[in-house]
Amino acid sequence: GENVEQHPSTLSVQEGDSAVIKCTYSDSASNYFPWYKQELGKGPQLIIDIRSNVGEKKDQRIAVTLNKTAKHFSLHITETQPEDSAVYFCAASMGNTGGFKTIFGAGTRLFVKA
Amino acid sequence: GAVVSQHPSWVICKSGTSVKIECRSLDFQATTMFWYRQFPKQSLMLMATSNEGSKATYEQGVEKDKFLINHASLTLSTLTVTSAHPEDSSFYICSGGPGAFFGQGTRLTVV
Numbered sequence: 155g156e157n158v159e160q161h162p163s164t165l166s167v168q169e170g171d172s173a174v175i176k177c178t179y180s181d182s183a184s185n186y187f188p189w190y191k192q193e194l195g196k197g198p199q200l201i202i203d204i205r206s207n208v209g210e211k212k213d214q215r216i217a218v219t220l221n222k223t224a225k226h227f228s229l230h231i232t233e234t235q236p237e238d239s240a241v242y243f244c245a246a247s248m249g250n251t252g253g254f255k256t257i258f259g260a261g262t263r264l265f266v267k268a
Numbered sequence: 269g270a271v272v273s274q275h276p277s278w279v280i281c282k283s284g285t286s287v288k289i290e291c292r293s294l295d296f297q298a299t300t301m302f303w304y305r306q307f308p309k310q311s312l313m314l315m316a317t318s319n320e321g322s323k324a325t326y327e328q329g330v331e332k333d334k335f336l337i338n339h340a341s342l343t344l345s346t347l348t349v350t351s352a353h354p355e356d357s358s359f360y361i362c363s364g365g366p367g368a369f370f371g372q373g374t375r376l377t378v379v
Binding site: 190195196197198199200243255256257258259260261 | 274302310311312313314317361363369370371372373375
């Protein structure tokens with residue numbers, strides 16, 4: 155089955171700096187890669203996603219890149235703010251129509267210091 | 269985006285009792301929903317896939333008789349933790365819909 159690895163497990167940056175989180179996946183059939191932000195005591199919130207037919211996607215300060223050949227995908231947060239502090243999860247799925255299970259990475263705890 | 273509502277947000281129960289957690293899709297019909305379990309400072313682990321009108325599919329190592337899943341309608345899936353024990357204390361989260369949107373989660377504490 156699918157296995158998703160995520161690094162680093164903890165990331166501390168200064169406010170205004172960029173943060174990068176990297177993930178790899180094992181199943182070449184996966185074609186949908188969402189990223190989630192989870193705050194303490196809450197469910198994961200989808201912040202951005204990318205499909206396998208796209209190499210890069212950007213939404214304001216957040217961008218994701220996908221290298222399907224290498225089975226790598228990354229989350230980039232620019233101009234970080236203290237409110238970006240949370241746990242971020244990458245995930246992989248075989249589709250985004252709702253019928254495919256999502257496998258998560260271990261998570262990255264991001265600390266943004268003011 | 270799709271809205272998934274989960275209830276209750278937290279519950280405390282005595283050891284040996286059963287607890288039901290509800291997951292509703294508010295603006296879409298879900299033939300499939302997913303149940304996850306999350307221990308403190310850990311990732312989400314898929315427990316089972318809930319299929320409307322048929323039996324749930326459980327991941328390896330998950331006891332189907334302990335974690336009963338019912339998906340009787342296109343908008344409601346329930347997870348019942350039967351004969352709960354302290355080791356069942358965890359954060360349970362459901363998801364469904366396009367883009368795999370998640371409910372708010374239910375923190376279960378068994379005392």
